[in-house]
Amino acid sequence: MAKQKIAVVGAGLIGLSTAVYISESISKCSVTVISDKFTPNTTSDVAAGMLIPHTYQGIPIHQQKQWFRETFDYLFEINNSSEASDAGINLVSGWQIFKTIPDEVLPFWSDVVLGFRSMTEEELKKFPQHRFGQAFTTLKCDCPSYLLWLEKRLKENGCQVYARRIEDLWELHSKYDIVVNCSGIGSRELMGDLEIHPVRGQVLKVDAPWVNHFIRDGDGLTYIYPGIHNVTLGGTRQKDNWSLSPDPRSSKDIFDRCCALEPSLQRAQDVKVRVGLRPSRLAVRLQKEILVHDGKKLPVVHNYGHGSGGFSVHRGTAKEAARLVGECIAALEGSSLKAKL
Ligand SMILES: Cc1cc2nc3c(=O)[nH]c(=O)nc-3n(C[C@H](O)[C@H](O)[C@H](O)COP(=O)(O)OP(=O)(O)OC[C@H]3O[C@@H](n4cnc5c(N)ncnc54)[C@H](O)[C@@H]3O)c2cc1C
Ligand SMILES: O=C(O)CCC(=O)C(=O)O
Numbered sequence: 001m002a003k004q005k006i007a008v009v010g011a012g013l014i015g016l017s018t019a020v021y022i023s024e025s026i027s028k029c030s031v032t033v034i035s036d037k038f039t040p041n042t043t044s045d046v047a048a049g050m051l052i053p054h055t056y057q058g059i060p061i062h063q064q065k066q067w068f069r070e071t072f073d074y075l076f077e078i079n080n081s082s083e084a085s086d087a088g089i090n091l092v093s094g095w096q097i098f099k100t101i102p103d104e105v106l107p108f109w110s111d112v113v114l115g116f117r118s119m120t121e122e123e124l125k126k127f128p129q130h131r132f133g134q135a136f137t138t139l140k141c142d143c144p145s146y147l148l149w150l151e152k153r154l155k156e157n158g159c160q161v162y163a164r165r166i167e168d169l170w171e172l173h174s175k176y177d178i179v180v181n182c183s184g185i186g187s188r189e190l191m192g193d194l195e196i197h198p199v200r201g202q203v204l205k206v207d208a209p210w211v212n213h214f215i216r217d218g219d220g221l222t223y224i225y226p227g228i229h230n231v232t233l234g235g236t237r238q239k240d241n242w243s244l245s246p247d248p249r250s251s252k253d254i255f256d257r258c259c260a261l262e263p264s265l266q267r268a269q270d271v272k273v274r275v276g277l278r279p280s281r282l283a284v285r286l287q288k289e290i291l292v293h294d295g296k297k298l299p300v301v302h303n304y305g306h307g308s309g310g311f312s313v314h315r316g317t318a319k320e321a322a323r324l325v326g327e328c329i330a331a332l333e334g335s336s337l338k339a340k341l
Contacts, residue, residue: 013044244277
């Protein structure tokens with residue numbers, strides 16, 4: 001049987017990790033990644049890259065937990081190998097703090113991260129405005145390093161990578177047997193999917209190597225995330241705002257909020273402002289669709305709409321997308337066998 005030709009649209013975290021998973025788990029295919037932007041110019045490059053799940057309202061919790069666990073286990077293994085610094089993966093311990101006791105004292109992911117516990121009274125003294133906190137250890141990606149590492153894996157696996165903007169997935173019909181759509185917020189235009197919308201995020205990347213503990217305010221708006229090359233200070237969550245221009249007032253506000261939690265950041269150097277549009281949706285779209293034109297068919301697997309949580313679940317959703325691609329291959333092989341009989 002000839003190898004099935006698979007095109008993955010999008011070279012952000014989701015496209016690259018899905019292409020890597022397909023190329024490593026399905027032998028009877030060739031994989032090509034096609035994208036109009038690559039690292040360092042994707043939303044995925046802007047992210048803090050912390051493994052702290054965000055809840056998708058439209059997906060059962062057990063499914064989200066499984067995606068998170070698969071992602072955590074995968075990155076933990078890389079972190080525990082000689083690849084860790086090339087892939088940009090570090091372990092980071094810290095605190096999530098709350099001004100009032102949260103409804104969810106034990107979040108669904110508490111037994112996936114390491115050493116989850118409530119903060120002690122002594123620890124809480126660092127944060128006089130906060131009454132409750134959770135201490136744990138999780139993983140963090142240095143996003144541009146991780147994307148480059150995934151690109152390297154793809155090339156080692158013999159995959160092709162092309163720069164091109166796709167206006168309509170049907171353009172790919174003549175050259176490819178199956179298309180995997182990982183175009184993030186681009187799916188709003190590409191698929192006409194009005195359920196996906198941008199949630200604008202502005203962050204500061206600063207040099208402050210003495211900051212080793214993460215701090216996250218439970219409202220999700222203010223965070224300090226130390227990584228391998230810099231510390232990410234956040235943030236903003238501005239629904240339906242498409243602006244990629246940095247807003248100086250937001251930068252000052254972010255800096256002041258973070259310094260209120262960690263005063264030593266006043267001495268941070270080399271402050272860079274980054275803006276990204278989270279591809280937000282009630283549920284990640286992980287689904288097969290058959291496009292039909294003039295009686296011809298093109299199977300598509302969608303994997304987009306990861307919102308604020310792409311890094312936290314990407315390996316799990318890549319695995320599920322690869323499973324759907326496997327189903328498409330089985331169906332194509334079945335129909336070509338029938339045609340021969
Ligand atoms: C400020 C900020 C902080 C974040 N922090 C975290 C965090 O700490 N932890 C976490 O889990 N998540 C975080 N996220 C969320 C995370 O960044 C996203 O969920 C993730 O990056 C989405 O990846 P993606 O590949 O779907 O999208 P993208 O990175 O946007 O990639 C989409 C790709 O598709 C391509 N594309 C789109 N349309 C077309 C087209 N028509 N033709 C060809 N190519 C196309 C683009 O060029 C791009 O390569 C954060 C996001 C932001 C903005
Ligand atoms: O929410 C967090 O703590 C991680 C950062 C993030 O996911 C975001 O800003 O979207």
